[in-house]
Amino acid sequence: MRSDRTGRSGRSPLMLKLAAGAGLLFLHLPILIIFVYAFTTEEKSYQWPPPDLTVKWFAIAWERPDVRDALWLSVRTAATATAVALVLGTLCAAAVSRTRFFGREAISLLVILPIALPGIITGIALRSAFSLAEIPFSFWTIVLGHATFCVVIVYNNAVARFRRTSGSLIEASMDLGANGFQTFAHVILPNIGTALLAGGMLAFALSFDEVIVTTFTAGQQATLPIWMLEELVRPRQRPVTNVVAMLVVAVTFLPILAAYYLTRDGDQVQGQGK
Missing domain, CATH: 1.10.3720.10 (MetI-like)
Known part of the structure; x- marks a missing residue:
């Protein structure tokens, strides 16, 4: 594992990576869900997972x-x-x-x-x-x-x-x-x-x-x-x-x-x- 001149590791801690990934998922997952529902065949209600997909x-x-x-x-x-x-x-x-x-x-x-x-x-x-x-x-x-x-x-x-x-x-x-x-x-x-x-x-x-x-x-x-x-x-x-x-x-x-x-x-x- 590489270190800089101050002795600190060049890699981020695992917990920091997990926290960053969780934060990004929290921000972007709802947007991805909206994208999925744009292809659903259901017109009035939402079901997960969508019963079928369409581009109509x-x-x-x-x-x-x-x-x-x-x-x-x-x-x-x-x-x-x-x-x-x-x-x-x-x-x-x-x-x-x-x-x-x-x-x-x-x-x-x-x-x-x-x-x-x-x-x-x-x-x-x-x-x-x-x-x-x-x-x-x-x-x-x-x-x-x-x-x-x-x-x-x-x-x-x-x-x-x-x-x-x-x-x-x-x-x-x-x-x-x-x-x-x-x-x-x-x-x-x-x-x-x-x-x-x-x-x-x-x-x-x-x-x-x-x-x-x-x-x-x-x-x-x-x-x-x-x-x-x-x-x-x-x-x-x-x-x-x-x-x-x-x-x-x-x-x-x-x-x-x-x-x-x-x-x-x-x-x-x-x-x-x-």
């Missing part, structure tokens, strides 16, 4: 217009909120990391605050603001609600990368006659591009499966997670709900996995705790 529910889920409408709304909302977050988050990160001004730390705190607050507080605050301003609930109210925390994701990724980018590169570009746009396109963007891409993927994943804030800002509209909640309360075809759950897991897991591989060589991925 995937076709049924796709043919239901309420599922397609909810999916399309979730995709549009997540894409738009991510685009807004990329612009605002990058601008805030550039201002905070590259310049010094009075109140900079306070502004940084205010930008990060939405992801630290409970979602229900953010939802109630937004709903109250929309009501006071007499803004009707629509697609854009959902986008604004999601953008409040998506901006934080992009901001944390971008500001960490900005702080790792040498200011001398920007100064050299300006000294050589490049204007602001050329400096951004040829110097800044190549250095922060992967951080922005990772932040955008994380923001899209979090927006796609957001429930609490959406509940307060959607009105009568139903994104895919809201549709799932309604189906769990008043189920019609339970396996269809499980099929949709598989889709939500895939759409949220793949961007997060891609973001991890994009930034796995550093500690610049921040703010994914929500």
